[in-house]
Every structure is written in C-alpha cells, then in structure tokens.
Amino acid sequence: MKRIMINELKNNMNEKVMIKGWIHRIRKLKSITFIILRDRTGMVQCVLNNKEIDISLMKLESVISIIGIVNNSNNKLNNFEVLVEKLEIINDFIGEMPIEINKDELEVNLDTMLNNRVLSLRHEKINSIFKIQNIIVQGFREFLTKEGFTEIFTPKIVAEGAEGGTDMFEVKYFENKAYLAQSPQFYKQMMIGAGFERVFEVGHVYRAEQHNTNRHLNEYVSMDFEMGFIENEEEIMDMEENLLRFILNKIDNDGKMYLKKVNGNLPVIENNIPRIKFSKALEILEIEYNKKDLDGDLDPEAEKLICKYAKEKLGCDFIFLTHYPRKKRPMYTMPYNEEETRSFDLLFRGIEITTGGQRIHNYEMLIKNIEYKELNKENYENYTSVFKYGMPPHGGLAIGLERITSKLLGLDNVREASLIPRDRTRLLP
Template sequence: MNRVIITNLNKHINKGVLIQGWVCRIRKLKSITFLILRDRSGLVQCVLDNALIDTNNLRLESVISISGKVTESKNKLNPFEVIVDNIEMINAVLEELPIEINKDKLDINLDTMLNNRVLSLRHEKKSSIFKIQNLIAQGFREFLIKNDFTEIFTPKIVAEGAEGGTEMFQLKYFENKAYLAQSPQFYKQMMVGSGFERVFEVGAVYRAEEHNTNRHLNEYISMDLEIGFIENEEELMNLEEEILKYILEKILNQGKKYLDILDISLPTIEKNIPRIKFKDAIEILRKKYNKTDLEGDLNPEGEKLICKYVKEELGCEFVFLTHYPRRKRPMYTMPLGNEETHSFDLLFRGLEITTGGKRIHDYDMLIENIKYKGLIPENYKNYTDTFKYGMPPHGGLAIGLERLTCQFLNIKNVREACAFPRDRTRLTP
C-alpha cells in the first residue's frame, strides 16, 4: 500500500490507508487511545483500540507507520480521523526530549530553541514561518522568470569585495587570499554586460559585521536582481512594487493555512509606495520627532520613526527613501550631482528590507568613483574591464529574505526567520 500524506486523507473517506510520520500527542483513555500523528502536511487524529493495540512503548516524536481506515469525524483538526488497524515502529525516540514541542505554544527562550533546532522546527508555528518563506522565494523567482529574467549562480569565494570596507570574512584559498562574497553585485553586472540583460539570484551572502542585534545575521539569503537598459531608478522601484504584490498574492493563495496558524494578516499594497528623498526624511525626523543626532544617516530608531510618519500621514507601511548621499553608497552607484545618488532603500514596518539603484555604466566614471571612495581601481580590474566592452545603462536591487519574512510575519528577531542562523556567536548547529 502506498503512503498517503495527511492533507490528502479527505480523498480516502471509508478507505484503507497507510500513513507515516511523528507521534505528536498521545491521550490514553480506558478503552481507546487518541494519537495525533504529524507529517509534512499537517496533523491527524488516530483512534486506537487498547484491547487490540499495545501503546505502552509509544513515545512522543517516534517515527511510526499506521495502517487504518479513514472515517468522517468532528474533531478540532479535521473533519475526519483514522481508525487504526496496525502500528509499526519505524524509529523510536531513544531518550527524553530536551524541549517540549507538543503544546500549542513553544514556551522556550531563543537560544534553547536554536540549540534544539531540528526539534523546534517540528512545531507548527515554527515550521509555518519557513513555509511562508518558501513562498516568498518562490514568488520572487516566478515573477522574474515570467518577465524574462535569467536565474544565475555566482561565486561565493571571491578575490575582492563588492561593497568595499572591511566587513568581509577572509579565508585561505590555497596560496592566495580570498573572501566570502558580500553580495553577487559584480557578477550581476557582468552578466548584464554579457548580454543576458535581465538576471537574478537567490543565494547566501556574508557580512563580517560585529553587530549582535535582532536585525543582523552574518550569513543571510539575498534575493538579487539586475536589469539592463533602464533610464532611471524609478523603473526599479516600480518593478519591486510589482514583485511584492505578486509575492503577497501568492502567500494569500497558497499559504492561508500557515497565516492562520501564525494568526497573521499580511500587509497590502493598494497604491504606489510613497517615495521620499533621503534629505527630506532627515528633515521630517528633525522637525516632527526632534531627532538631531542623525549626522546624515538613518539609525534604527530613525527608520522606525519615518515608517511611523508614513503610515500615519500617507496610510502605507512601506516607503522608498531615495537620493541617498554619495558618501553612503558603494562605488558602483550612479552619482546624482556631487552629493546624491540615483539610489534607494525600501523600508517596511520600521526596517530596511531592500537596497537598490542605478549603476555606473561608463568605464571612466566608474574608475573615478572608485578613487572617490578611497579604493584602488587596480584591485577591481576583473570587474572594471567589463565596462570597456559595451555596458548598457543598468540597475538592480537586493532584498533580504529573512528580514522580509520577519516583517511580513511580525517576528521580532531575524534569527527566528533562519533555520540555522549564523550570527556573531553562533556557528552551530
């Protein structure tokens, strides 16, 4: 008999089935035992006759196989249950569980949850986070593929950093010095210059930042895109609006079950996301919130306050901040005059989730801007040579997958949106 997953049992009413999974809960009465079985698709109530089936050796989280008949039933899980004919032990739990995961709420601290990640991910409220995250990444891919983008796969061991600065993990690469990639930026641009025009990647990036906050990871998933033959960064912001709308619709259509488990309502984008110049945002913070300590940049409190302002005044939880100062942007960002750039960030519910902008496509301008940033052009020759052979006007953006997941689902710590996070102090599991 072939295995049936729990979500498909409604197609087998009054029929014999084979189901397999983990023992989630056991409630033993005088003559019968109720067993809740869990597989990747959900939970089902199973009913055992104590006179026929010995349940004394069943332990929570053991992996078992059940043969039985699906019958209609009114219970809080499903409109059906399984009347058990036989149970086979596939793999028994060998020792007491280090955490209790079989309650409605997983009541443990973050470190304990992450130290016991394989177990904590079995809890439906935790697994639902990653079901939604999966839909976010799928939606990003689907939308771009439908719009003639090519998915690319770029090196994560590199000879130089794309973002400048010292926030790079250095490693020994045989007799050479190498680094873990901060972003796929150079390779995205090189692929545009190779003639692909529209490219994207979903992959890990690495930042050797000393931050140990609820907003930072040292390894995270970046959803990147780059597009050729654009006129300005407005096209990129318009594109991101459409991507986010597509992702939100996909989650609503395919992830309602997980939203219900998490008791979450998704945001909506009913009109264009507001766009505010960076310098105007600084002025709003000074005048309305008396923030005079910004020194030309937004700190986390500033991001939260500008989002608060936009929600109250403009009725939107998203806001694009544009025209970032040139000194705050990487060397490849297209300047706008002497002080500003053709760039933007997208803030959502008080947190930056996207950075993007138009790139420099002229070789001489790029070399000049590398020098302006205090860097040595010769160190980036493999990248800059691309611009000698015909590079179209182009731009792109990058969305942090874990951060976007957190903001959609009102998660307070980004580590909860990463299955196995890497932060300032965590290298395991």
C-alpha cells in the same frame, strides 16, 4: 499498501488506509487511546483499542506507521478520525524530550529554540515560517523569469570585495587569500554587460559584522536582481513594487493556511509605495519626532520612526527613501548631483529590507567616482575593465530573504526566519 498523506484522508472516507508520521500527542483513557499523528501535511486523530494494541512502548515524536479505517468524527482537527487496526513503530524517540513541542505555543527562548532546531521546526508555527519563505522565493523567481530575467550563479569565493573590503570573512584558498562575497554586486553587473541584460540570483552572502543584533545575520540569503537599458532608478523601484505585489499575492493564494498558523498579517500595496527623498526624510524626522544628528544614513530608531510616519501619514507599510548621499553610498552608485545619488532603500515595518539604485555604466565616470571615494582603482581593475566593453545603463537591488520573511510574519528576531542561522557566536548546529 501506499501511504496516504493526512491532508488527503478526506477523500478516503470509510476506506482502509496507511498513514505515517510522528506521534504528536498521546491521551490514554480506560479502554481506548487517542493518538494525534502528524505528517508534513497536517494532523489526524487516531483511535486505538487498548486491548488490541500495546501502547506501553509508544513515546511522543516516535515515527510510526498506522493502518486503519477513516471514520466520521467530530474532533478539533478534522471531521474524521482513523480507527487503528495496526500500528508499527518505525523509529523510536530515544531519551528525554529536550523541549516541549506539542503545545499551541513553543514557549522556549530563542537560543533553546535554535539549539534544538530539528525539534522546534516540527512545531507548526515554526514550520509555517519556512513554508511562507518558500513561497516568497518562488514568487521572486517566477515574477522575474516572466519579466525576461535569467537566473545566475556567481562565485562566493572572491579575490576582492564589492563594498570596499571591510567586514569580510577570509578564506584560505590554496596558497592564496580569498574572501566570502558580501554581495553578488560586481558579478551581476558583469552579467548585464555579458548580454543577459536582466539577471537575478538567490544565494548566500556573507558579512563579518561584529555586532550581534536581532536584525543581523552573518550569513544570509540575498535575493538580487539587476536590469539593463533603464532610464533611471525609478524603473528599479517600479519593478520592485510589481515584484512585491506579485509575491504578496502569491502568499495570499498559496500560503493562507500557513499564514493563519503564524498569525501573519500581509500588507496591501493599494497605491504606489511612497517615494520620498532621504533629505526630506531627515526633515520629517526632525519636525515630527525631534530626531536629529543622523549623518548620511538612518539608525534603527530613525528607520522605525520613518516607517511609523509612512504607515500613519501615508497609509503604507512600505516606504522608498531615495537620493541617498554620495558620501555614504558605494563607488558604483550613479550620482544624481554633487551631493546625492540615484540610489534608494526600501523600508518595511521598521527596517530596511532593500538597497538598490542605478549604477554607473560609463568607464570614465566610474574611475572618477572610485577616486572620489578615495579608493585605489588598481584594486578594482578586474571589475572596471568590463565597463570599457559597452555596458548599458543599468541598476538593481537586493532583498534580504530572512528580513522580509521576519517582517511579513511579525517575528521579533531575524534568526527565527533562518533554518540554521549563523551569527557572531553561532556556528552550530
């Protein structure tokens, strides 16, 4: 007999079916017992006759198989239920349940949730986060593929660092010392020059940052793209705007069910996302919120305030800050003038979710900028040599998958949007 998924039972009214899954709830009455069975597609109420089926050995979260008849019913879950004829325990739950996962809310703290990840993920509110994350990633790839981008896979074990060499995890690579890549920056630029022109990568990146905040992960998924033959950084922002619209639309189409479960509230990008200069943002912060003393970048409080401003004054959950100062941006960033660059951040609901911009494509300019940043150009020869071979004007960006997921769904901590997070202290599970 073929297993039927719970979300398809509505097409099998009055028929005999086999369903399989986990025991979500057990409620024993005098003569009958209700079992809520849960599979990956949903839950269904099953009714057992206590005289016919021994339920004494049944435990929550055991894996079972049920054969029964789909019957009309009015219950909280569906307008049908399954009258059980046969029940088989496939694999028992052993021991005590470390956390209670069968309530409407999973009332445990973050560490307990993450320590018991296999159980906490069974909770439909937790599970739904990753169903939506799936749609975000699919949307990212689908949109960019349609726009002529090629997906690339670039090494995560690297000999030198893209962002200057600090905060990198060291790897013993046979007799050599290597590092885990902080970003695919160098490689995606190389692939522009290699003739792909437009590339994207979805992959892990590594930051050996010492702080342990609710916004940082030491290993996270970066959604990167890079495109050649651009006029300036405005084209990168245009592309991101359309990409975000596409992703939000896809969540709305394919993820409504999951969004409802997590009480997610999708932003709408009605008009263009506002673009204001970084220097202008500093003025706004000072005038509107008396926030001062920022040096070349926003701090977490300033990010929250400028997002508040964007929401209240400009009517948008997103805001692009542009023309970040040269002194704070990496050496590959295209200068705009002596002080500013053609780079931007995208902030969303209080946090930076994207850094991007136009890159330098001219070899001499790149060498000069490496010197300007007081870096040793010999360390970057493998990278810079590529710029001698005919590199088109280009730019790109990176979106942190866990950050955008957590902000879309209103999660308090970015770890909640990582299946198995790695942070300052967490190497397990």
